[in-house]
Amino acid sequence: MKQNNKYKIKQAALCLFGLKGYEDTSLHEIASSVGIKKPSLYNHFESKEEIFTSVLDDLLVTEETAYKQLKETMKAGFPKDNLRKLFDLYCQRLMTTEEALLWKRVTFFPPPQFKRLIEEKFFQFEQSITSILFDIYEDGSKLNIFREVDKIEFSASFLCLVDGIFLEHHYYREDIFQKRKNSVWKVYTLGIFRDKGE
Amino acid sequence: MKQNNKYKIKQAALCLFGLKGYEDTSLHEIASSVGIKKPSLYNHFESKEEIFTSVLDDLLVTEETAYKQLKETMKAGFPKDNLRKLFDLYCQRLMTTEEALLWKRVTFFPPPQFKRLIEEKFFQFEQSITSILFDIYEDGSKLNIFREVDKIEFSASFLCLVDGIFLEHHYYREDIFQKRKNSVWKVYTLGIFRDKGE
DNA sequence: CCTACCGATCGGTAGG
DNA sequence: CCTACCGATCGGTAGG
CATH class of the missing domain: 1.10.10.60 (Homeodomain-like)
Incomplete structure (x- = not known):
């Protein structure tokens, strides 16, 4: 109890x-x-601060677990599908988890006394996502599916895309947000993939 | 005095x-x-609230003025150059103005009593940017510079791109941020423009 | 423009 | 797990 x-x-x-x-x-x-x-x-x-750090620790464990599970399911798939899976997981978690809102707030506007801690957690989380992106890029390169975009450009533009979506989910209604998401994804895939359609 | x-x-x-x-x-x-x-x-x-609304009003006037001036200078240019000008102005203001930080904070996490007011201001500001984007798209379509991307997709992906940059400017060092910016711009232009280079 | 003050609320503690 | 309390700070006011 x-x-x-x-x-x-x-x-x-x-x-x-x-x-x-x-x-x-x-x-x-x-x-x-x-x-x-x-x-x-x-x-x-012991204190309000300890409640916060405790909540933040749990949050990161939850997120890391979700993306590690994804990484497992990706072993069987094609790079294009895997990229879409990563995108979908990100958007789904953004929209349905309690964690997303706190994560948004503290990465953007960390309380001063937790700035260092949050930065560490942030880079750790980004590292997980980037490692998945690098794997997808390596697999995709072998199949020659990419246009003249290198690994860094591929990852940076994906991360910026989801950061933008992350922000837009906050101030658009759900239906407008879905349209936005689809438009952005279309232009991104036009930019990176050699073949237009599947 | x-x-x-x-x-x-x-x-x-x-x-x-x-x-x-x-x-x-x-x-x-x-x-x-x-x-x-x-x-x-x-x-x-009269109150703390009045200080805030006064500051917010000034902020919007400053931003609207900057983008209206840009719209004037765009009349002479090519659509591709104009799009880059809009992108550069956005990034420059993001990085150099005091207004950007407050704007980021309140659009993301509005104090509850100002939520309505801030939403109005936000949509008004976005309308200004969207109108510039629509003009660029119309001009560009006549010159047949776009791939299979419509006006809505073109605008939505631009806005999501700058929203992502807006967020990333917050937590990356200046040099990393610049690389990110360039990568993202490259993939975006690969996605929307028919010709790869200039 | 100031000093002096108001009631409300904050994080945290004493003591049981 | 509670009641009762602490000093500090908040937005705002009185009065000059």
């Missing part, structure tokens, strides 16, 4: 930190959304 | 709201960075 509450505190904090930011979320809010009083939080965590 | 202080308050608020956000910026900080005491702010503004 106590352990259950610790988990519920982290879930509540994940949502609230994502919605309102670290400073604008009070311990009172976190506690009351769990159904306990503020001082009881200190039975599970 | 009084008017000078009103301007200095808005400048200080622009920077601080951008760096720390609306809620995390105290009136004490704004006042002391101008060299006055907190209650003196109320000689120029």
Whole structure:
């Protein structure tokens, strides 16, 4: 029961930190959304800062796990399909997970005391994605599917594309967002692939 | 002198709201960075909220003016050059203006009481950019410079591209950012233009 | 433009 | 897990 509450505190904090930011979320809010009083939080965590770092650690583990699983399923597929799978997983997680909102907020506007920590996590996460992209590029090069685009350009433009989508998901309605996503994907694939269609 | 202080308050608020956000910026900080005491702010503004809306209004006027001027200079140029000019102006303003940081923050994470206002401003600003993009597309279509990409896809992918760059400028070092920018631009132009080089 | 002050809320602690 | 409390800071006001 106590352990259950610790988990519920982290879930509540994940949502609230994502919605309102670290400073604008009070311990009172976190506690009351769990159904306990503020001082009881200190039975599970030493400080507000520890709640945050704990939530952030969990978040990264969740994301890393999702992309590691993807990497496994990609072994059998063609590079073009794998790239699309990576794109789809990214968009799907962006739209459906509680983690995405907090991740957006802290990579963009880290609370000053956590800036270093968040940068480390960010580069670690980006490394995972880049390693998948490099694998796809190597496989695709052997099949000669790419236009005159090197590995770095291929990866950088993919990451910039998903960063843009990441941002646009925030301020467009769902239907407009879907159209945007499709347009952007079309132009990207026109840019990198030798053959227009499949 | 009084008017000078009103301007200095808005400048200080622009920077601080951008760096720390609306809620995390105290009136004490704004006042002391101008060299006055907190209650003196109320000689120029009715409330913290009025300072914010005043700063935001100025910001939009500044941006609209910059892009209207660009539209004038584009009348003489070729569509390809004009698109690059729009891209360069966007990146340049992103990297050099105080306004960019606050704009990023509030479009992404608007303080709840200003959400409506900011959305209006955002769509108004996007409308300006989109109208420039549509003009470029019309001119370019007459010269048959585009691949099988329609006006909507052309604009949506440009906007997503600059949104991605907008985000990446935030967390990469300047040199890495420049490489990213070049890679992304290359793939985008490969995607939309019929001819590879100039 | 200032000093002095208001009630509200913050993160955190004492003590049970 | 709670009630009761701490000092600090917040936006804003009174009064000059």
